[in-house]
Amino acid sequence: MTDPVDRFAARPLVAHYDAPHAAGGQSLPARLRDAFRAAGCDPDRLTLDEIAGIDQLHLGGRQASRSLAALGELAPGRRVLDVGCGTGGASRLLAAEFGCEVTGLDLTPAFVEVAAWLSRATGLDERTRFLCADAARVPLPDAGMDLVWCQHALMNMPDAAAVLAEWRRLLVPGGRVLLHELVAGDNAEPLALPVPWARDAATSHLRSREALEALLSAGGFIPETVHDVTETALDWRRKHSRREAGAPPRETPALPGPSLIFGEAFVEMGRNLRDNLAADRVRIIEGVFR
Template sequence: MTDRTRDRDARLINDHYDALAAGGEESLVQRLHAAFVAAGRDPGTLSLDEVAGIDQLHLGGRAASRSLAALGELRAGQRVLDVGCGTGGASRLLADEAGCEVVGVDITIAFIEVAEWLSAATGLSARTRFLCADAARTPLPDGAFDVIWCQHALMNMPDLAGVLAEWRRLLTPGGLVLLHEVVAGDNPEPLALPVPWARTAATSHLQQREAFQASLEAAGFVPVSVRDVTATALAWRQKHGHREAGTEPPPNLPGPALIFGDEFAEMGRNLRDNLAAGRVRILEGVWRLA
């Protein structure tokens, strides 16, 4: 992949996840600050419960992160790289609940700015740090991590082989990869778009489950435990869809619509329909570096 192609892909991802700012609105940090003030909260001192609506941008929310952490048997003191960390929710959860030391990396500049602020506001800056970088080319040293963690991010990464090679470089011998990922389903119909990770096909890089797992194994990652959690993800998406459709009282605290804009309700419905129709599936699993 050429540098020009990488730069183009990075712009597409930033434009997708920071579309409101690209369209002339205030920055994501400014919008979220204002929303917390409007909700009667101090943006400088927040709890993990208060920020959960904007820092767990994946199916299943905190429950999915806790399930993956339990599957990987994470321990205090482990060094974790959170790839595609978004606004840093999983990084903070692993630091707070599992006692891990976490570095989050994301290519979206606005997400890193929010992640740093929220870690400071929740008192977790000492155990989490964040950098804006391409997941296939990070400035981190060899063998720096015991665990690679990734939730709903690889479908935005066109250079899967490059990302997996980087993970191999960054992991200690016998290190773990923990994934909660979206893959293509058996239904060959085109995706209903937009979805949370893509407004067009240009930023969606889903792989079939078999090809996805084969890529991991070819890169030297041996499956330890892999399971299909699509039914659980669909039930969660259906429950949250009721709230977004207005059939349940809206939460007082900021939610994903402040990040994705008015399209978020449609993104959620399309994701639900794609899951129900078998156009996408969700995998949860642990792999070990051979």
């Protein structure tokens, strides 16, 4: 079977999303397990609240995922492909709160390993599974999914047309795409970098909302509902930036957060993302496409 991941092409993106390991440190699963133990948790028996800090690595966290799920009117038993699933937080939320059967897909091996572990640790492994693969070459059969779910992933994919063709192949007739995505704003100034999805311009593939919707249309997807949720995302990012900058020293270790994944640059990434949103260099949309 052809390897579903081009390891050489994936290397810069994998290094970005697991920077401490790429720099010679511990693997991501090892770092997170140690951090959970230090915080007084059993890493093999965790709650969804205990893993919330590393669960959904996109703007808005669980609140944004619930908003998108409500927009898509999800129902129990739906077969969902979670593209760019990261550590699997949205996959677990859709399984736990909406009764969906979810397959998470990500290019970063450490994310896939962590996602599978966290689903086992939270008792959701029977309704979630995870694959390490390129979203443009998914090793799954035709017409096996009712929904494609994608939050903050297309901006890392240079060949979005190929990805959308895969979505069309994987979906049943009438299947839908639920999208929560970063798009370029009207301000054409260069992005303040690094940001959570890129340390430099080479791994950022932001498109304007118009360009993204044109790609979706060319791929055979008709918009049902599309909302600009930039202000909500900016309010959320401002709150978290204040928390990250002003967090006092703790007598006991905190539960794991995004800095364990992205490294020491994460605070700067969050601050830059806030500033890019405020300056209209970046916007956020959520939508349903059939």
